[in-house]
Amino acid sequence: MLSAKVPLEDLGDDRSVTPTYASRGLSEPVSRYEMPEHSMDPASAYQLIHDELTLDGNPTLNLATFVTTWMDERADQLMAETMNKNAIDWDEYPQTVELQDRCVNMLARLFGAPEHQTSMGCATVGSSEAIHLAGLAMKWRWRAAREAAGKPTDKPNLVMGANVQVCWEKFARYFDVEPRYVPLTEKRFIIGVDEAMALVDENTIGVVGILGSTYTGEYEPIAALSAALDERFAKDGVDVPIHVDAASGGFVAPFLQPDVAWDFRLPRVRSINVSGHKYGLVYPGVGWVIWRDEADLPKELIFEVDYLGGSHANFSLNFSRGASQIVAQYYNFIRLGKSGYREIMESLAATARWIGGELAKRSDLSMLAAASDLPVVCFGLAGKPGFSVFDLSALLRQRGWIVPAYKMAPDAEHIEVLRVVVREGLSRDLATELVHDIGAAIDELAAGHKVEQPTAPAGAPAPGHRRGATRVSKPRTAKKTRAVC
Ligand SMILES: Cc1ncc(COP(=O)(O)O)c(C=O)c1O
Numbered sequence: 001m002l003s004a005k006v007p008l009e010d011l012g013d014d015r016s017v018t019p020t021y022a023s024r025g026l027s028e029p030v031s032r033y034e035m036p037e038h039s040m041d042p043a044s045a046y047q048l049i050h051d052e053l054t055l056d057g058n059p060t061l062n063l064a065t066f067v068t069t070w071m072d073e074r075a076d077q078l079m080a081e082t083m084n085k086n087a088i089d090w091d092e093y094p095q096t097v098e099l100q101d102r103c104v105n106m107l108a109r110l111f112g113a114p115e116h117q118t119s120m121g122c123a124t125v126g127s128s129e130a131i132h133l134a135g136l137a138m139k140w141r142w143r144a145a146r147e148a149a150g151k152p153t154d155k156p157n158l159v160m161g162a163n164v165q166v167c168w169e170k171f172a173r174y175f176d177v178e179p180r181y182v183p184l185t186e187k188r189f190i191i192g193v194d195e196a197m198a199l200v201d202e203n204t205i206g207v208v209g210i211l212g213s214t215y216t217g218e219y220e221p222i223a224a225l226s227a228a229l230d231e232r233f234a235k236d237g238v239d240v241p242i243h244v245d246a247a248s249g250g251f252v253a254p255f256l257q258p259d260v261a262w263d264f265r266l267p268r269v270r271s272i273n274v275s276g277h278k279y280g281l282v283y284p285g286v287g288w289v290i291w292r293d294e295a296d297l298p299k300e301l302i303f304e305v306d307y308l309g310g311s312h313a314n315f316s317l318n319f320s321r322g323a324s325q326i327v328a329q330y331y332n333f334i335r336l337g338k339s340g341y342r343e344i345m346e347s348l349a350a351t352a353r354w355i356g357g358e359l360a361k362r363s364d365l366s367m368l369a370a371a372s373d374l375p376v377v378c379f380g381l382a383g384k385p386g387f388s389v390f391d392l393s394a395l396l397r398q399r400g401w402i403v404p405a406y407k408m409a410p411d412a413e414h415i416e417v418l419r420v421v422v423r424e425g426l427s428r429d430l431a432t433e434l435v436h437d438i439g440a441a442i443d444e445l446a447a448g449h450k451v452e453q454p455t456a457p458a459g460a461p462a463p464g465h466r467r468g469a470t471r472v473s474k475p476r477t478a479k480k481t482r483a484v485c
Contacts, residue, residue, distance in 0.1 A: 005033075006033050008033065008034070011032075011033070014032070015029075015031065015032055015033065016029035016030055016031050016032050017029065017030045017031075017032050017048065017052070030048065057397075057400075057402045058400055058402075059425075060425050060426075060430075061400045061401050061402055061430075062402040063401065063402055063403050063404075063419075063420045063421055063422075063426065063434075064402050064403065064404040064419070064421065065421060065423075066214075066247070066248050066275070066278040066279070066421050066423070067275070067277050067278055067283075067284050068277050068278065068280075068281050068282055068283050068284070068423065068424070069283075069423065069425055070423075070424050070425040071281065071282065071283055071328065072335075074331070074335070075282075075328050075331050075332070075335075078324070078327055078328060078331055079283065079324040079325070079327065079328050080324075081324075082096070082322075082323050082324040082327045083322065083324050085322070085323035085324070086320050086321070086322070086323065087100070087123070087320075087321050087322065087323040087326055088314075088319055088320050088321065090312045093323060096323045096326060096327065099326060099327055099330040100122070100123050100326050100330075102330060102333075103123065103288070103326065103329050103330050103333060104119075104120075104121040104122065104123075104288070104290065106333055107121065107250075107274065107288055107290055108121060108264075108290050110254050111246075111250070111254070111263040111264050111272050111290060112261075112263045112264040112265040113264045113290070113292060114264065114292075117292060117293040118293055118294045119264075119290055119291060119292060119293060119294075120290070120291045120293075120294050120296075120297050121288060121289055121290035121291060122288070122289060122315060122316065123276075123286055123287070123288060123325075123326050123329075124273075124286070124287040124288065124289055124316065125285045125286070125287060125318065125321060126275055126277060126284065126285045126286070126287040127165075127167065127245065127247035127273045127274065127275040127278075127287045128165075128167035128170070128287070129287060129316070129317050129318070130273035130274075130275075130287040130288060130289035131167050131168060131171055131243075131245060131273050131289075132167070132170075132171050132174070132175070132317055133289050133301075133315060133316070133317070134243050134271040134272075134273055134289050134291075135158070135168075135171040135172075135175060135177070135205075135206075135243070136175060136301055137271060137291065137296060137297050137298060137301060138158075138205040138206040138241060138243060138270075138271070139156055139175060139177060139205050140298040140300060140301055141205075141241070141296065141298055142156055142203075142204075142205040142206075143156070144298065151202070155178065155203045156176075156177045156178065156203055156204075156205045157177060157178040157179070157180050157199075157201070157203050157204050157205065158171075158172060158177050158178070158179055158180065158204070158205055158206055158207075158208065159180045159182070159196050159199045159200055159204055159206075159207045159208070159240075160179065160180070160181060160182070160191065160196075160207070160208035160210075161181065161182045161184070161190055161191035161192075161196075161208070161210065161213075161220065161409075162181040162182060162183050162184050162409040162410045162411070163184060163189060163190060163191070163210065163213045163214065163215050163216075163408075163409045164181075164208060164210065164245070165210075165214045165245070165247065168208060168245070177205060178203075180199040180204075181410070182195040182196050182199065183195075183410050183411040183412075184408060184409050184410065184411055184412040185411065185412060186412055186415065189213065189215055189216050189218060189368070189408060189409075189412060190210065190213050190216075190218050190219075190220045190221075191208075191209070191210070191220050191221070191225070193221055193224045193225055193228050194228075196225060196228075197228050197229075197232065200229070200232065200238065200240055201238065202238050204238070204240045205240075206240060206241050206242065206243050206270075207225055207229065207240055207241075207242050207243075208242075208243055208244075208245055209221075209222035209225050209242055209243075209244050209245070209262070209269075210244075210245045210246075210247075210249075211244055211245065211246035211247075211248070211249030211250060211253060211262050212246065212247065212248035212249030212252065212373060212374040212376075214247075214248075215378070215406075215408060215409060215417075215419070216368055216369040216376070216378045216417075216419075217248070217369050217371075217372070217373050217374030217375070217376030217378065217419075217421075218369060218372060218373050218374075219249060219253065219257075219260065219262065219373040219374075222242065222244060222261075222262040222266065222269070223260075223261050223262065223266060225242060226242055226266040226267075226268040226269065229242065229268055230268065241268060241269075241270040241271075241296075242266070242268050242269045242270065243269075243270065243271045243272070243273075244262060244263065244269055244271075244272045244273075245273055246262070246263075246272050246273060246274045247273060247274060247275045247278060247287075248275065248278045248279055248374050249262075249279075249373065249374060250272065250273075250274030250275075250279075250280075251274060251278065251279035251280045251281070251341065251345075252279050252345050252373075252374055252375070253373075254338075254341075255338065255341050255342040255345045255346075256342075256345050256346065256349055257373070264292050269292065270291065270292050270293075270296045271289060271290065271291045271292065271296060272289070272290050273287060273288065273289045273290075274287065274288050274290075275287045275288075276288055276325065276329045277325065279345070279374075280329060280332065281332050281336075281341075281344070281424065282325050282328045282329050282332060283325065283328065284325075285325060286325035286326060286328075286329055297315070301315055302314070302315050303315065344424060345375070348375035348422045348423065348424070348426075349371045349375045349422075351375070351422050351426060351427075351428060351431050352370060352371035352375040352376060352377050352420075352422040353370055353371045354428065354431060355370070355377050355420060355422070355431050355434065355435060356369075356370020356371060356377045356379075357370070358435045359377065359379055359435065359438065362439065362442070363382060364381065364382050364383070364385060364442055364446070365379050365380070365381065365382055365442075366379060366380050366381070366382045367379050368380060368417055371422070374421075375421075375422040375423075376419060376420065376421050376422065377419070377420040377422070378417050378418070378419045378420075379417060379418055380415060380416060380417045380418070381416075385442075385445070385446060386445075386446070387445040387446070387451075388405070388416060389405035389416045389417060389418050390405045390416070391445055391451045392405065392418060392438070392441055392442065392445060393405035393418060394451040394452070395441040395444065395445060395449070395451050396437060396438065396441050398451075399437050399441070401434060401437060403418050403419070403420055403438075404418065404419055405417070405418050406419070420434070
């Protein structure tokens, strides 16, 4: 989240947070954008913030996010116990390092890493950091090979579907790599193999395959991409690795679709990222990146850091980070085991299929995906009903449901859809209410109900808009508060 400093003179009477508990220690306004001169007692500060945060959406009803919103009590306890540990203090917290090592080992094996190779990996803040690290490794390896062959190294490119998550665009921009996007079509919402191959050349540092598109939850054809790249190598020697963005699918496919080869079982797959905080079932933020072999992670990217009493190998974009998510990931691994993850994923998929089946009964909806791969339901409006998916999303929000509406990626932007991500916490009981409320909202809109749209719909899953109904103060302009997430 990027926030801007607000000019105080523009604020008028919007300068302070005015408490309502007048006679209970909170009688003075609290400055909104300047640090208060004086302290207040913790109970008052807590109450003020606690109350203000009730304006946020309800995480259980937030069907926009893939990120975990519920963990069991023992996990909560372990996380609370380890919240004060910095995961980077290796010498002080060697056992936390040991737990990370065990997680990397378990993941490498879950993803089919061959025993004769030395897989490497690390915890990250999420898949975005993992993707930046994997992208850097691909760029460094490509450059070393080009230099060894006496060829120019000024034009690296990366081939991926236009449906990639924004972190891939960021990686390309921040690290000077030309992004080559395979456009979507009206019928194909993921990468096309032939189309991708047409973009590959000797400057391609890698091809990205997504295991679980953010837009529809579909798996990309990674085995087919791999076969096509093998063929290309045999034909003209262009040897391009695959990175699998398994942000969501990395904890789904091994349990629901174990026979689908998308991982290190394919020799061309050199690295994989996965979000521990998505279907890894840990609160935000933890991700993982795993390289098939140490040769896939160039040594120049690894820093030997002397810090607080010891020297350690480090590859990360940030330095300090909380240890509790790593601990919680390990807890899930041993607490649930493979059978526990399988049971949960099967149950989520069953709920998603049920929601999809119920929605498919309506002639005013068109289904795009219903747990075909990830436990995600993606649907649009059939025909021209006189209202949009954005209206439907806004009306559902009034009931508390957060169901994002968005346009597909280029060149399928004219297709507008809604998406429900089924996570732990969305019981069949709540799903029944959801299906009912979607139907009721459609009927209301079809009867001419108008919904106020707070902002113009953007191309990506809608960020949490502030809805007029719950706000008393006037809405802020982009000039006053610029926040991007
Ligand atoms: C396919 C894909 N890749 C990467 C990301 C970024 O993941 P994170 O939020 O863990 O940084 C997402 C997030 O939704 C995603 O769906």
